[in-house]
Amino acid sequence: MDQTTPVSSNAPTTNVVVDATDDVVLPFAIEGMSVRGRLARTGPVISDILGRHDYPPAVSRLVAETLLLASMLGTALKLEGRFTVQTSSDGPVDLLVADMTKDGGLRGYAHFDADAVAALSTETPTLEQLTGKGSMALTIDQGPGRNSYQGVVPLEGDSIAACGEDYFRRSEQLPTLIKLVVAQSFERDASGTADGGWRAGGIMIQQMPEDGGFVRDLDPGDAPDGSVAAEDAAEDENWNRAKILMETVEDHELVDPALASEQLLYRLYHEDGVRAFPPHPLSFSCRCSQDYIKGVLEGFGSEEMADMHTDDGRIEVRCEFCSSTYNFDPEEFKGS
Numbered sequence: 001m002d003q004t005t006p007v008s009s010n011a012p013t014t015n016v017v018v019d020a021t022d023d024v025v026l027p028f029a030i031e032g033m034s035v036r037g038r039l040a041r042t043g044p045v046i047s048d049i050l051g052r053h054d055y056p057p058a059v060s061r062l063v064a065e066t067l068l069l070a071s072m073l074g075t076a077l078k079l080e081g082r083f084t085v086q087t088s089s090d091g092p093v094d095l096l097v098a099d100m101t102k103d104g105g106l107r108g109y110a111h112f113d114a115d116a117v118a119a120l121s122t123e124t125p126t127l128e129q130l131t132g133k134g135s136m137a138l139t140i141d142q143g144p145g146r147n148s149y150q151g152v153v154p155l156e157g158d159s160i161a162a163c164g165e166d167y168f169r170r171s172e173q174l175p176t177l178i179k180l181v182v183a184q185s186f187e188r189d190a191s192g193t194a195d196g197g198w199r200a201g202g203i204m205i206q207q208m209p210e211d212g213g214f215v216r217d218l219d220p221g222d223a224p225d226g227s228v229a230a231e232d233a234a235e236d237e238n239w240n241r242a243k244i245l246m247e248t249v250e251d252h253e254l255v256d257p258a259l260a261s262e263q264l265l266y267r268l269y270h271e272d273g274v275r276a277f278p279p280h281p282l283s284f285s286c287r288c289s290q291d292y293i294k295g296v297l298e299g300f301g302s303e304e305m306a307d308m309h310t311d312d313g314r315i316e317v318r319c320e321f322c323s324s325t326y327n328f329d330p331e332e333f334k335g336s
């Protein structure tokens, strides 16, 4: 069964078409170029996740970019368990986490020093000003009893997207281009209230190695671990053309809810035969529950638990991912 859809020009250009498939990752292939890609368009799911926290805008943007990266890479895997993108660094934002289940269930959060973020002298701080130096780990957790895999790259470059590109360059020697855009929307509802919600969109393309890209030309015996730079290899003309076209994507095109994903792909790559595959839906999903948190607490000693006591003597725990709070009677843990 052929599940692909040739992207056609029949999307109307005069009427506004609201993309009926928001909160999705759409895989695509540019057949004439042996390039594959993914287009992520999100609104409600990102607003839902960020709305559970009260982060400064610069931190919300980083979390949204990390979520987008996790969703684009995670939907490319045949996951059984969970795919996680996690940074660890020495700056004001010392931790970013985004994870995705095989069903597209997304969640994420940041850990940061609010005073240090507020003290940044610019409204648009760089990645390095926010996170400092550190690393980004990409982990595939295949579930109980199965191997997990992890790749780690330095947290450097000017964006979360650049770190994702770096991962593919170092770990898989796949030339990759990633663009991530996050925007706060001020659409007004019927009562005229601005929603302040978030939208985020991303596009990535990757050269398929069987096309005679540079991967085939490398002697695996002398490729130093993790040090192969894609720029050093001869990239073919198709790849250069695919990149140049992708670089024409304007920020607003990735976050405009009135522009259908198919229209954007058509604009970019119709001359080269672009095909879209069935989209992967994304949704918010956290696995915390009263029983899950209780299980975690049962692994703690009484001294650690003492720090969690509220004024009325109960134990209160807040899930970092979704901000749900769970409340327990300390008696429940006596003797455990």
Ligand SMILES: [Zn+2]
Pocket: 286, 287, 288, 319, 320, 321, 322, 323, 324
């Ligand atoms: Zn939770």
